[in-house]
Amino acid sequence: xxxxxxxxxxxxxxxxxxxxxxxxxxxxxxxxxxxxxxxxxxxxxxxxxxxxxxxxxxxxxxxxxxxxxxxxxxxxxxxxxxxxxxxxxxxxxxxxxxxxxxxxxxxxxxxxxxxxxxxxxxxxxx
Numbered sequence: 766x767x768x769x770x771x772x773x774x775x776x777x778x779x780x781x782x783x784x785x786x787x788x789x790x791x792x793x794x795x796x797x798x799x800x801x802x803x804x805x806x807x808x809x810x811x812x813x814x815x816x817x818x819x820x821x822x823x824x825x826x827x828x829x830x831x832x833x834x835x836x837x838x839x840x841x842x843x844x845x846x847x848x849x850x851x852x853x854x855x856x857x858x859x860x861x862x863x864x865x866x867x868x869x870x871x872x873x874x875x876x877x878x879x880x881x882x883x884x885x886x887x888x889x890x891x
Contacts, residue, residue, distance in 0.1 A: 774810030781847040789843060824848035825861050832865040835873030838880045845884045855885055
């Protein structure tokens with residue numbers, strides 16, 4: 766039986782990612798269920814449910830952080846969709862990625878830009 770934190774976390778994830786939340790967690794669960802549990806309960810069951818900042822701001826911060834990392838492209842794509850789902854537009858997302866050039870350099874920011882384009886094309890093609 767799922768814990769209250771897990772249920773709340775999945776509800777929060779669905780708010781941000783829609784049907785993609787279940788698909789994402791199922792893929793992780795198939796590899797290691799405990800990892801999926803922690804992935805849902807901590808960030809989404811706890812951090813994302815705090816009411817200090819709004820969901821749009823939270824997703825834009827996450828896009829910035831994942832851009833700077835430079836190696837988290839699958840997660841970045843998920844959070845770009847989350848940013849769109851929580852009220853950001855393409856221009857805002859692209860501006861955040863562009864600003865990150867100063868913190869991560871052109872290679873990481875370019876990879877993020879290309880990842881964003883893939884997400885935008887996928888969404889527009891639906």
